[in-house]
Amino acid sequence: MIGVGKIKQYSNVLDKPLSRGKQEFCLQVSLSAFAFLFSELVQYNQTQVDNIAELERRLEDAGYAVGARVLELLCHRDKGNRRETRLLGILSFVHSTVWKVLFGKVADSLEKGTEHEDEYMISEKELLVNRFISIPKDMGTFNCGAFVAGIVRGVLDGAGFPAVVTAHFVPMEGQQRPRTTILIKFAEEVLRREARFS
Amino acid sequence: MGSTACFIIVSRNDIPIYEAEVGSAIKKEEATHQHQFILHAALDIVQDLAWTTSAMFLKAVDRFNDLVVSVYVTAGHTRLMLLHDSRNEDGIRSFFQEVHELYIKILLNPLYLPGSRITSSHFDTKVRALARKYL
Numbered sequence: 001m002i003g004v005g006k007i008k009q010y011s012n013v014l015d016k017p018l019s020r021g022k023q024e025f026c027l028q029v030s031l032s033a034f035a036f037l038f039s040e041l042v043q044y045n046q047t048q049v050d051n052i053a054e055l056e057r058r059l060e061d062a063g064y065a066v067g068a069r070v071l072e073l074l075c076h077r078d079k080g081n082r083r084e085t086r087l088l089g090i091l092s093f094v095h096s097t098v099w100k101v102l103f104g105k106v107a108d109s110l111e112k113g114t115e116h117e118d119e120y121m122i123s124e125k126e127l128l129v130n131r132f133i134s135i136p137k138d139m140g141t142f143n144c145g146a147f148v149a150g151i152v153r154g155v156l157d158g159a160g161f162p163a164v165v166t167a168h169f170v171p172m173e174g175q176q177r178p179r180t181t182i183l184i185k186f187a188e189e190v191l192r193r194e195a196r197f198s
Numbered sequence: 199m200g201s202t203a204c205f206i207i208v209s210r211n212d213i214p215i216y217e218a219e220v221g222s223a224i225k226k227e228e229a230t231h232q233h234q235f236i237l238h239a240a241l242d243i244v245q246d247l248a249w250t251t252s253a254m255f256l257k258a259v260d261r262f263n264d265l266v267v268s269v270y271v272t273a274g275h276t277r278l279m280l281l282h283d284s285r286n287e288d289g290i291r292s293f294f295q296e297v298h299e300l301y302i303k304i305l306l307n308p309l310y311l312p313g314s315r316i317t318s319s320h321f322d323t324k325v326r327a328l329a330r331k332y333l
Contacts, residue, residue, distance in 0.1 A: 014304070014318070018299050018302060069312075071273050071274055072273050072276075072302050072305055073306065074273075075273030081298075082254070083253070083272075085252050089252075158274040158275070
């Protein structure tokens with residue numbers, strides 16, 4: 001067990017340092033461990049609910065808790081204590097910083113909805129959480145990406161941009177697996193505040 | 199002769215989740231209530247001010263007699279508010295930054311419900327130690 005003795009033991013979590021320091025490479029989680037945990041999370045929730053909508057809501061709530069914490073931690077650690085006060089600012093924060101830290105890469109695309117002013121979409125060819133999941137036909141439009149939608153909602157809500165966030169499958173031409181789109185629909189007050197500032 | 203200082207942490211939903219009198223002066227019973235009242239009254243001003251800047255440290259936002267309210271807003275809109283009579287801005291800024299780090303560590307606990315009271319006695323000890331160091 002070489003090297004174990006070198007890790008300093010802290011008596012209380014409040015004394016542990018927050019920034020990663022030199023231990024960056026030791027603090028990554030294995031994909032298979034996460035996929036296993038996530039599949040257990042979904043299966044556990046499946047036993048607790050009667051319908052698809054409830055299952056999606058539970059996954060979203062689980063993601064919401066993650067999002068609230070990710071927002072605070074990343075603004076402190078990666079953004080040098082700058083808050084986001086504008087809509088485009090928080091969206092690009094989610095699209096690049098949050099995605100990079102959670103999934104190892106920035107999201108594939110960030111688009112503004114064409115039909116409605118308050119809709120934005122973050123698309124991903126294949127969500128990390130969905131990589132090892134296949135949805136049976138009888139579950140209709142259910143998407144485990146609801147967990148990621150919950151994370152995004154947690155980040156936006158925490159920063160003061162309340163929104164309804166959902167995950168959808170979008171079939172693509174010439175590709176076997178459909179693309180996943182996270183649809184973000186902002187509340188009225190966000191648009192009014194944006195209009196006041198610009 | 200010491201300094202008066204009252205420190206509270208207010209969550210996003212305007213509920214105080216932590217309170218501490220951290221000044222070194224002798225405390226009077228009525229003074230505590232008054233301090234809390236002044237801090238809560240300053241919340242309105244903070245709300246408007248928070249959206250005008252992307253900085254977290256908002257310096258002095260309000261004054262009452264010779265007491266000044268300084269506020270630090272985190273990314274999740276949790277407000278760290280300090281009522282004080284000193285003019286030591288750098289000390290106050292460092293104090294807020296250190297408490298902010300402690301707050302994030304409390305928040306990262308998956309069993310901590312964001313917006314609920316912080317009951318950890320270790321947190322309380324550390325905040326008071328920081329107050330003695332910086333204020």
